Amino acid sequence: MTARLHVLLGQGGVGKTTLASGYALALARGGRRVGLLGVDPAGRLRDALGMADIAELPVEVPGAPGVRAALLRPGDSLRRWAREELGQDERTAKLLHNPFFLALADRLAAATDAFAAVRLAEWAESDPALDDLVVDTAPGLHGLEFLGKPERLLSVLHGRLLRWLSAAATAGTAEREARRVLRGLSRIAGGGVLVELAEFSLLMERIGAAMIGRLERARSWLRDESTELLLVYVARPGAAAGARLLAEELHALGFARGPVVLNRALPRSLLTLPLDGGTAESRAFRRYVHASVRLQEETARELGTSFRVVEAPVASGLDAEGPAHLAALEALGASLRLALAGSGAS
């Protein structure tokens, strides 16, 4: 894979989606071909980009030449893969109506993280000219799951479970234990569930094989030297502890320590604003500014000195609509790019 991967991680509400969008726009401004993948199941990327909808497959972002955006939609991806791998026949139809498949495909976010890595690799495969892929992850440690344990879901899709299930149906001493387990399972969940599960595993085997290949490529891409993992935080009570915990988890997963991005950074010099005088409203505002900067100082102190902190300044103009909004996003992304380059992180 030749494209460079940028992954934004962080607790909920720190501005990952906004920063990821801005970063993608700023990268594309330099003439690069950029992909932007929203992994967050809440799908806020379309709001950030002012788009009516973003599909599972990449679409051009209107007003931002060079940027293509897509949302992770495990259900749509699964259905597409089923058609690609199995063709449009009875087996595909059967799979698409299997309750395990339906539950997997439609309802639950549990699958999202595992699919993200597979989609990354698929994107790079289908667009060899891609220069950068920016990924906006789910909040908190959910965002890390796809970095660390993408095989969690795939272990079920994998043929091993199927072989184990069918072993239980054949005679032989080695299979006795499997049969005991299955009898126990049918007591817990009922026999119907087991039949559905076996059917699901059988049909999913080929899709699973394709996914596993992509997953392995994605895993090495994530660990490539060029990959940039950006841990984003904002100044708020308890933020330092949250950021440190995410950093520790990243470290435990074997990723190199990258820069930490302080989003919505305020100039410290605002503390020189006098608190007295003026109207009540003006005093309340200055007090708010002081309290915000003090909170930022305290958060930095709690974070400690072992992190390379890069600042993305509090951005103006994001509340505008249309082209002005995209321009403000891009300006934010450009400051982040500059700050990362300045810190020697990029």
Place this chain on the structure above:
Amino acid sequence: MHGFETLHKRQTEEPESVTKIPRVLFVLGKGGTGRSSVAAALGSCFAARGENTLIVEWTFSEAIAPWFGQPPAGHEARELRPRLSVMNFSLDSTLREYFVGHLKLRLLHDVVIANHHVQRLIHAAPGIAELLFCGRIFWLTALAREEIGVDYQRIVVDAPATGHGAPLFAIPQTLAAFDAAGLLALERERVTRMFADPEWTGAVVVTLAEELAVDETLELVPRVHRDLGRPPLALLINRSVDRSFSGEVDPHWLEELAASSGRAERSALRTLYRELVLRKERERQLRRAGGALADLGAVPLEDRLLAANVTSPLEVVQPMARELDFILGDVA
């Protein structure tokens, strides 16, 4: 003015159809809106009213116990204050307690559940962890007193962020698609019963008056209404500026402040002010909103930064608990 106003009205005007604050309150909302702060504040508030209260988190990164100066609780309830405890749900411990403690089926646990293929299946199968999470709350409210002598009068659930948390109430329907029997079906029936009872289960939604959070809230509220069969009890607008900020657009003093500052400071001051104005505006829209939000009481929770320096989470939680106590009045 009061957010639980609709409840209050129903209670005073129609005594025969009294709606109480349900025993189990799910706190839902987008990440970063302050769900954990609200859960901790609600918990503190119920505990201060003399109710034995448990806050249930389900997270990799436990927040609440450390805020109270305690080590992370893990799966065992840890007391934070008199009558206030917190626990962090663990799927493995719950399975063990369910089979060994509740059903007295140690062999079934050791042979079936502990089997590594089954373990993988449980952790990956969609909906199972969520069902057992809700099943655990059923057990805590319906069976724990009899089985282990622990009785919580109130449970506050700090639900996972919207993306992962919203489907919780849809779990019974999701699992209805499976041809399930046995214990899985029993557990599903229990959770369905708990969700169906308005005196047992309710939800509050936390939001910020910010664009992305409001958009997410507008999707979350009807979803909760549909899945639970009734609307959330209230919409809590966190970091409200409504009371202490008039929201005048570009006042002359702001221009004076900006004129005497450097370029970066000027930009930051204008942005911070503009954000407050927008928050005020969105808050008004939220309170007046029709459609999905029409049935909801909107409860503003004041932004502490407008009143004081705030550096630790407890400095947010304690005043919030006092606000909520006032808002709840004598409803609960």
